[in-house]
Amino acid sequence: MSQPxxxxxxxxxxxxxxxxxxxxxxxxxxxxxxGPVRAxxxxxxxxRRGTIHGIVGENGAGKSTLMSILYGFYTADSGEILVxxxxxxxxxxxxxxxxxxGMVHQxxxxxxxxxxxxxxxxGAEDNALLASSLxxxxxxxxxxxxEYGLSVDPDAIVQDVSVGQQQRVEILKALYRxxxxxxLDEPTGVxxxxxxxxxxxxxxxxxxxxxxxxxxxxxxxxxxxxxxxxSVMRQGQMVATMPTKDTSxxxxxxxxxxxxxLLRVEKGSAHPGKPLLEVKNLVVADDxxxxxxxxxxxxxxxxxxxxxAGVAGNGQSELLESIAGMxxxxxxxxxxxxxxxxxxxxxxxxxxxxxxxAHVPEDRQTExxxxxxxxxxxxxxxxxxxxxxxxxxxxxxAARRQAEERMHKFDVRPxxxxxKTANFSGGNQQKIVLAREMEQDPSVLIVGxxxxxxxxxxxxxxxxxxxxxxxxxxxxxxxSVELDEIRxxxxxxLVMFDGKIVGEAxxxxxxxxxxxxxxxxxxxxxxxxxxxxxxxxxxxVGGDQP
Amino acid sequence: MSARRPLPRWADVxxxxxxxxVLALIVFSxxxxxxxxxxxxxxxxxxxxxxxxxxxxxxxxHFATSFVFTGLCVAVAAHAGLFNIGGEGQAYVASLGAIAxxxxxxxxxxxxxxxxxxxxxxxxxxxxxxxxxxxxxKRGSHVVITTIMFNFIASSLMAYLLVYVLKPVGVQEPxxxxxxxxxxIPQLRQFFPWFGGAPLNMTIIFAIxxxxxxxxxxxxxxxxxxxxxxxHSPSASLYAGISxxxxxxxxxxxxxxxxxxxxxxxxxxxxxxxxxxxxxxxGFVGIAVALMGRNHPIGxxxxxxxxxxxxxxxLDLQFYMPAITRDMIVVIQALVIMFTGAMEGLLRxxxxxxxxxxxxxxxxxxxxxxxxxxxS
Numbered sequence: 001m002s003q004p005x006x007x008x009x010x011x012x013x014x015x016x017x018x019x020x021x022x023x024x025x026x027x028x029x030x031x032x033x034x035g036p037v038r039a040x041x042x043x044x045x046x047x048r049r050g051t052i053h054g055i056v057g058e059n060g061a062g063k064s065t066l067m068s069i070l071y072g073f074y075t076a077d078s079g080e081i082l083v084x085x086x087x088x089x090x091x092x093x094x095x096x097x098x099x100x101x102g103m104v105h106q107x108x109x110x111x112x113x114x115x116x117x118x119x120x121x122x123g124a125e126d127n128a129l130l131a132s133s134l135x136x137x138x139x140x141x142x143x144x145x146x147e148y149g150l151s152v153d154p155d156a157i158v159q160d161v162s163v164g165q166q167q168r169v170e171i172l173k174a175l176y177r178x179x180x181x182x183x184l185d186e187p188t189g190v191x192x193x194x195x196x197x198x199x200x201x202x203x204x205x206x207x208x209x210x211x212x213x214x215x216x217x218x219x220x221x222x223x224x225x226x227x228x229x230x231s232v233m234r235q236g237q238m239v240a241t242m243p244t245k246d247t248s249x250x251x252x253x254x255x256x257x258x259x260x261x262l263l264r265v266e267k268g269s270a271h272p273g274k275p276l277l278e279v280k281n282l283v284v285a286d287d288x289x290x291x292x293x294x295x296x297x298x299x300x301x302x303x304x305x306x307x308x309a310g311v312a313g314n315g316q317s318e319l320l321e322s323i324a325g326m327x328x329x330x331x332x333x334x335x336x337x338x339x340x341x342x343x344x345x346x347x348x349x350x351x352x353x354x355x356x357x358a359h360v361p362e363d364r365q366t367e368x369x370x371x372x373x374x375x376x377x378x379x380x381x382x383x384x385x386x387x388x389x390x391x392x393x394x395x396x397x398a399a400r401r402q403a404e405e406r407m408h409k410f411d412v413r414p415x416x417x418x419x420k421t422a423n424f425s426g427g428n429q430q431k432i433v434l435a436r437e438m439e440q441d442p443s444v445l446i447v448g449x450x451x452x453x454x455x456x457x458x459x460x461x462x463x464x465x466x467x468x469x470x471x472x473x474x475x476x477x478x479x480s481v482e483l484d485e486i487r488x489x490x491x492x493x494l495v496m497f498d499g500k501i502v503g504e505a506x507x508x509x510x511x512x513x514x515x516x517x518x519x520x521x522x523x524x525x526x527x528x529x530x531x532x533x534x535x536x537x538x539x540x541v542g543g544d545q546p
Numbered sequence: 547m548s549a550r551r552p553l554p555r556w557a558d559v560x561x562x563x564x565x566x567x568v569l570a571l572i573v574f575s576x577x578x579x580x581x582x583x584x585x586x587x588x589x590x591x592x593x594x595x596x597x598x599x600x601x602x603x604x605x606x607x608h609f610a611t612s613f614v615f616t617g618l619c620v621a622v623a624a625h626a627g628l629f630n631i632g633g634e635g636q637a638y639v640a641s642l643g644a645i646a647x648x649x650x651x652x653x654x655x656x657x658x659x660x661x662x663x664x665x666x667x668x669x670x671x672x673x674x675x676x677x678x679x680x681x682x683x684k685r686g687s688h689v690v691i692t693t694i695m696f697n698f699i700a701s702s703l704m705a706y707l708l709v710y711v712l713k714p715v716g717v718q719e720p721x722x723x724x725x726x727x728x729x730x731i732p733q734l735r736q737f738f739p740w741f742g743g744a745p746l747n748m749t750i751i752f753a754i755x756x757x758x759x760x761x762x763x764x765x766x767x768x769x770x771x772x773x774x775x776x777x778h779s780p781s782a783s784l785y786a787g788i789s790x791x792x793x794x795x796x797x798x799x800x801x802x803x804x805x806x807x808x809x810x811x812x813x814x815x816x817x818x819x820x821x822x823x824x825x826x827x828x829g830f831v832g833i834a835v836a837l838m839g840r841n842h843p844i845g846x847x848x849x850x851x852x853x854x855x856x857x858x859x860x861l862d863l864q865f866y867m868p869a870i871t872r873d874m875i876v877v878i879q880a881l882v883i884m885f886t887g888a889m890e891g892l893l894r895x896x897x898x899x900x901x902x903x904x905x906x907x908x909x910x911x912x913x914x915x916x917x918x919x920x921x922s
Contacts, residue, residue: 326784345789346790346792349785349787350786350787352787366779368782368785370778370779370782371778373775380771381785382786384768390768392768393762393766393767394766394767394768394770396766
C-alpha cells in the first residue's frame with residue numbers, strides 16, 4: 001500500500017509562471033437546487049495544483065452533483081468556478097476538457113472490440129483519414145505512457161486486457177485530450193488490491209508531474225493512503241476540508257454521517273457446530289455456457305460465517321446462484337442439513353427455500369426485489385406459497401401487517417408497506433431483502449454483496465444483523481468484492497480465482513497482501529489451485545479465533 | 547438534463563387517452579373536410595349512431611363484448627411480460643370449439659349450451675396459444691413472432707377446413723352448416739325489444755364475468771402475484787423460485803382462452819355458423835383496447851365500449867353520409883388505433899412538462915429522485 005504523501009511536498013512545488021494561481025480548481029459558493037431539494041449548498045472548495053484531493057460523503061451527499069457541475073453536466077444556480085484562477089462557465093463536458101478537466105467514470109466508456117489505440121483517439125480524430133491520426137496518436141500515447149508510467153499495449157483489444165488496464169486506458173484518454181485535472185469516480189471498485197496499488201502509484205506519478213487529481217470514493221482507507229487533502233460532504237454541504245495527515249478514518253466517518261460510527265465490526269468468537277451447507281465438486285456454467293465454477297468444494301458449519309473473497313467475475317456470482325437454485329449445476333452436489341438438494345429446473349430456488357436456505361442476492365434491484373411492486377409485495381417474494389399469506393387467494397391484509405412489523409424491526413424508513421419499492425433508498429431496499437430472508441429463520445443464509453450501494457449507517461446495521469444470525473447458530477456464506485467486509489465479518493475466508501477456490505485463510509492472521517496475491521491467482525505458498533479446496537470440517541482452520 | 551415525473555394516475559388513465567382520442571378525431575376531421583363534408587355533422591352522426599337509440603347501443607355493446615375478450619387476452623399476457631398478438635388466430639380457431647358444442651347440443655337448451663360452448667372455445671383457444679407459449683418457454687422462439695405466424699396458420703387452416711371439410715354439400719359459400727335450435731345463443735332483444743335488431747346476446751354476461759375474473763386473477767391471487775413478478779422482472783421470479791417456463795405456457799393458455807370466447811359471441815351469437823373471417827379483426831383491435839385500457843379491466847371495459855361505438859357509429863355514418871365510404875370508416879378506426887395504441891406516448895412528454903410547470907413541487911421531487919439515483 002502506498003504511503004500517504006505528505007502535503008508539504010505539494011506546497012514546495014513551484015507554481016508555473018508565478019502569476020498563475022496555485023489552485024487548479026476553485027469553487028465559490030456553489031448552489032444547486034432541484035426545487036426544494038438543495039443538492040449543493042454554498043459549496044466552497046479549493047483544490048491545489050499538483051495534489052490528490054479526496055472527496056468523501058454518503059450516497060446523496062451531493063458529491064456527484066458537485067462533480068457534474070464541474071464537468072459541465074449541470075449548471076450551478078449560483079456560485080463561481082475558477083479554473084487556474086480564471087472564472088469559467090463550463091457548459092458541457094467538451095468545454096470542461098478544453099479547460100483541462102478530464103473525468104474517469106466508474107463504469108468505463110470504452111468500445112470493447114476496439115484496440116486501446118483506437119479507443120484513445122475515439123472522438124479526438126484529427127481528420128477523416130484514420131491512418132494519420134493513428135500514427136500520431138501512437139507516438140503521443142507512447143510519450144504519455146513513459147511519462148506517467150502507464151504502460152499499455154496500444155494494439156491490444158480492450159476486451160482482452162484486465163480491468164486495471166482498461167482503467168489505464170480511461171486515464172490515458174483523458175491525458176491524451178490534454179487533461180490537467182483528473183476526476184476519478186470510485187476508481188477502485190472493480191480492481192484487485194494489486195491493481196488498486198498500481199493505480200495509486202500512477203496517481204502519485206501524475207501528481208508528481210504536476211497534474212491534479214480529484215478522487216471520489218467511499219473507501220476511507222484509500223483516502224488515508226493516497227490523498228493529500230480530503231473534503232467531506234454531508235447533505236449537500238461541504239462540512240470539512242483538511243490535510244489528510246491531520247485526520248483519521250473514524251473522524252472522517254463521523255463527519256460523513258454526523259454521528260459516531262463503528263467502523264470495526266464487533267463480534268465475539270465463533271462456535272461452529274456441524275456442517276449445515278456442504279458444496280461438493282460443484283461445476284457451473286454461465287448463460288453463455290462458459291464454465292465459471294470449476295469443481296468447487298467446501299462446507300459451512302452452524303454458527304460460522306465463511307467469506308468468499310475474490311475479484312468480481314471469478315465465478316462467485318455463479319456459485320451463489322447455483323447454491324440458491326437459480327442456476328443449474330453441470331455436476332456436483334449441494335448438501336443442506338445432510339440432504340442433497342435437487343435444484344435442477346427453473347424453480348430450483350423454491351426447493352432450496354423449502355429445504356431451509358435463505359438467499360440475499362447480489363443484485364437486489366433485479367433479483368431480490370421487484371422495484372415496481374409495493375413494499376409488502378416484496379416482503380413475500382420467494383415465500384408467496386406460504387399458507388400464512390392465504391391459500392390460492394392472497395391474504396393481502398396479513399402480508400401487509402407482517403411487512404409493516406418487519407419494517408419496524410429492521411428500521412426500514414419510511415415504514416410504509418404501501419410505498420413503491422423503487423422509492424426506498426439503497427440501504428432501505430437492502431434491509432427489506434434482509435428482513436424477508438432472515439425472518440424466515442433459515443438454517444443456511446447465503447449473502448451476496450450485502451452492502452453494495454448502501455450508506456455507512458446502514459452498513460453497520462446490516463453487519464450486526466449478519467453477526468446476530470451467526471450467533472443464532474446459522475451457517476452463513478458471504479460473498480463480497482469488498483475485501484474489508486470479508487475480513488471483518490468472516491470466521492474463515494476462502495479465496496476464489498478463475499472459478500476455483502485457490503486458498504483458505506484465517507481473517508485474524510492473513511494479511512491483505514497474502515489475500516491479494518491469492519485473489520490474483522498466485523497461491524500464498526506457491527501452489528496455485530486447490531490448496532484450500534478440500535471439503536469438510538477437518539480442513540477448517542482458525543474458525544474459533546476471534 | 548430533463549427530469550421527468552410520471553403523470554398523476556388520473557391523467558395517465560383518463561386524460562391522456564381522451565387527448566389521444568381527440569387528436570385522432572381532429573385528423574379524421576381534416577379528411578372529412580377534404581372530401582367536402584362537415585366533420586361536426588359526421589361526428590354527431592357517429593355518436594348518435596353508437597349511443598343515440600336502442601339498436602345502436604345494442605350493436606355497440608355487441609362489438610364491445612368481443613373487444614373485452616381480446617383486450618383481456620392481450621392484457622393478461624402483458625402483465626406477464628408477454629406480447630400476445632395471436633388473439634385473432636386464437637379466436638378464429640376457437641370457433642371450432644363453439645360450433646362443435648352448438649351442433650352436439652343443438653337439441654338441448656341454450657343455458658346448457660352457453661357455458662359448455664364457452665368452455666369449449668376457451669379450451670381450443672388455449673390449445674392454439676399453447677404452441678407459441680411452449681416454443682417461447684422451452685425453445686426461446688419469441689412469442690411475438692410465433693403468434694403473428696400462428697394468425698396466418700389459423701387463417702389458412704380455417705379456410706381449408708371451411709372449403710374442404712366443413713362446408714355442407716350443395717352450399718356455395720365456404721361456411722359450416724347452421725345451428726338451428728339450442729345452439730343459437732339468445733339475443734337480448736328477445737327480452738328487451740329496445741335493442742331492435744342488434745345482435746347483442748347473452749355472451750356479454752361472460753364478458754363482465756371475465757373482467758371481474760381477470761381482476762381477481764391478476765391482483766388477488768398468488769398465481770397473479772407470480773405472473774406479475776415474471777412480467778416485471780424475470781430474474782426476480784427466477785430468484786423467487788417461480789418456474790418461468792411453466793408460467794409462460796400457462797399465461798399464454800389463459801390468454802388464448804380469453805380470446806377464444808370471442809368465438810361464442812360471433813359464431814353462436816350472430817352467425818349461427820362459422821363463415822370466413824368470422825372474428826373480423828377483433829383480435830388485432832384487442833391490442834389497442836388493452837393499450838388504451840392500461841391493461842386494467844376497468845380501462846379495458848371503457849376502451850372496448852369506445853371501440854364498439856366506433857364500429858357501430860362508423861356503420862351509421864356510412865349509411866347516412868354516403869360521401870363517407872367504407873374506406874373512410876376504416877381510416878377513422880385506424881386513426882384511433884394509431885393514436886391510442888401505437889402512438890399512445892405521443893403527448894406524454896408534453897403533458898408531463900405541463901404538469902411540472904403546473905406543480906413545481908412535483909418537479910422538485912422528480913429531480914431529486916433522479917439525482918439520488920445517479921449518485922454513486
